[in-house]
Amino acid sequence: MPKLTIDGREVDVEAGLTILQACQKIGIEIPHFCYHERLSIAGNCRMCLVEMERAPKPVASCAMPVADGMVIRTNTPKVQQMRRGVMEFLLINHPLDCPICDQGGECDLQDQAIGYGYDRSRYAENKRAVKDKYMGPLIKTIMTRCIHCTRCIRFITEVAGIPELGATGRGEDMEVGTYVEKALTSELSGNIIDLCPVGALTSAPYAFTARSWELRPTESVDVLDAVGCNIRVDARGPEVMRVLPRVHEDVNEEWISDKTRFAYDGLKRRRLDRPWVRRDGKLLPATWTDAFAVVAQRVKDAGGKRVAAIAGDLADCESMLALKELMTGLRSPNLDCRQDGAKLDPTLRASYLFNTTIAGIEQAGACLLIGTDPRREAPVLNARLRKRFCVGKFPIGVVGPAGDLTYDVQHLGEDPAVIQEIAAGSHPFAEVLKQAKKPMLIVGQGALTRPDGAAILGMARRIAETCGMIDDEAGWNGFNVLHTAAARVGGLDLGFVPRKNGLDIEGILEGAAAGDIDVVYLLGADEIDMRRLGNAFVVYQGHHGDAGAARADVILPGAAYTEKNGTYVNTEGRVQNGRLAVYPPGEAREDWKILRALSDVLGKPLPYDTLGELRARLIKANPVFARVDVVQPAAWGEFGGDGQVDRAPFVPPIDNFYLTDPISRASLTMARCSEIFITGELGKTGTDA
């Protein structure tokens, strides 16, 4: 380990670190713009200059690796002067429009100018002006503010893997942009807004709506996919103003997808803010008491066996547990959380988890994707696959539709028979998996929601077992299910599936159509075919006027994920807590409280009155809920079916990344993205292979 002296302190650091990183380790802050720990080193802003003994010139600390015996000084008058000089150069062409700049208040340049800027300019000439660039509906550009740190270019090229940004021209004429008029097609493009150290790239939907110091941050988790990205919800008064990522090394690092970041305007539109009851074919506003009375009457008339409940993709674990226990109280065995019909079974936890964990992808040696398109289903997880791919020696095979996943793959075909061959060991890719150290596979919902899903799951288990993916000694489990719904793992953990002799989703829908099911309780379930509900009496508890609400006979307004303290379990099986950032609109209430109140009216009161009591109950229902933010390795075992697989090609579960749930479908921003990227010209050439 190199030993060096920084500001008179002797420090030992690992070899390969840069001076800047070494300084950060011992708590010395070096100002910088272009350096970013998750991107390659550019060394072009020059802000991080430090003095090094026996070097004729100052060195850029972000680009200089540590070496034994180095003597570094970061706090001498000379260093201060160098920083002031660099800052003065940066400010020569930077406009003084901080009062109207959205970055104002959270701008690296502004902050560092306070430390190193002069209070007046010595520059009397005209400032450089740059034409703004078009980068799509999400990113607003004010390119005159750009200081050419190239972080955005490096992010799009390295992390997102969609090289569309570059620096054209040279010297003073250098400009960052796409050169050709073109929207950025990456699902992670919004992250360049966070990376931009100045106000050159800002959020277009957020433009001029709030100042950073007016916002009230709440640390929460995202529910728009099953990754469970850690987010910060910034609210002002009763309104969510924006969503930003929070660092979580094991989940999302510091990235979030564009849907997570920009779908928040959907939280303000099409909201259900009061109960509604259908009378004579028309939904009419009602009071909670009325609505509950109507529900109670119908449930009483129907009797337990003729009542069914379906939990949707965004439901929190608390409300699912409350609904499950309410159904138990009503003696109804018909409940299901797999509204997409996935052939997953809650008995063995390892059978429905992303066992490798997201961070574990980085240790994998080969990967097989079965019926999944991670770029669309979980963009942040896909970035992790790309990160592993970029390290090298990571063969990836794809069975199913192969679009551009941002890394090279071997397309093994769309025919599910291929996995049969791999399981039997007769396919050459089976050898690739066997040869690799720590191989992994990912089964997507595109494979599991098929009628032969159980057989595919069983086949995937056999591949995992025969190709060395299950290694208890090394603690390696390479079998992974990639979910698309934030509620799914939680629902399975709670056993929100048919009880003995109960009907599953298919049975409920058939029963409703045939008239065997009288009451269907939808807990935010919008992705089922509502026409199949027949003449059943439908109670919809949820937050958006989407498909479910349109079909409902009684609407009970619930809370969206930013409006309740809810527990979610991500695809890895990581229990995380979302937190209330704003209160639900109008008369809407937190979902578990609605169910608790309804249980009283139904005469089957649930045994908890506070969130604390309910959470204790959660832990009782399944001990995994006791440990928040921990992935507990799940035991391996037998699961999946034995049957033959159908030869029909895999169909991706998500055909439109931007519109997947009631929130994003209500979002204008997402609608615009869908128009541009999916149905527009870019969609035709870019996303379809």
Place this chain on the structure above:
Amino acid sequence: MKQAFARQPESFEFTPDNMETVKTIVAKYPKGCAASAVLPVLDLAQRQNDGWLPRAAMDRTAEILGMPPIRVYEVASFYSMFNLAPIGKYHVQVCTNLPCWLRGSEQVVGICERTLGISVGETTQDGLFTLSEAECLGACVNAPMMQINDDYFEDLDEASTESILLALKMGQKPRPGPQGGRKGSEPAGGLTTLKAIAGKGDGPEAS
């Protein structure tokens, strides 16, 4: 920044001969390093396309070399040797950096403008000449100088510059290199050292 030309052709394809050349160029680099060939391939495309690079040519280059198009745009917009808009048959680039300026490059630019009837950055009506100022072209020892297409014209003064341009106008081929009569960059007033072969007089005595 060099502005992209508004009226872009729809497509670009290398001629069969040039395509062969492209293959030869790419073959010079190790496997998987085709991107290294971007400069010569772009140059070839520019020569084929009357001295400028349309976007289609850059896209085609990117396709052939397996690079993202933006990486090719970056290269093409960086180097002053690549033109992103149509250009005259003769691209007159006068060096106006310090050594040439000290030796009278202003006069050279002036006579170019008067002879051609255009200002710096413009192209003549007949499409024959484009005049531009260039940064140091590395021939300071023969300053002032200008580059016309692939040839350097050095040791210029107003008269020689004018005669070069007039010759080109008339379709002749003026002699490139120093215009004052010296060979290459040998001293302007004749040799000052190494005048004789060792031991044969004239030079300083060997002691």
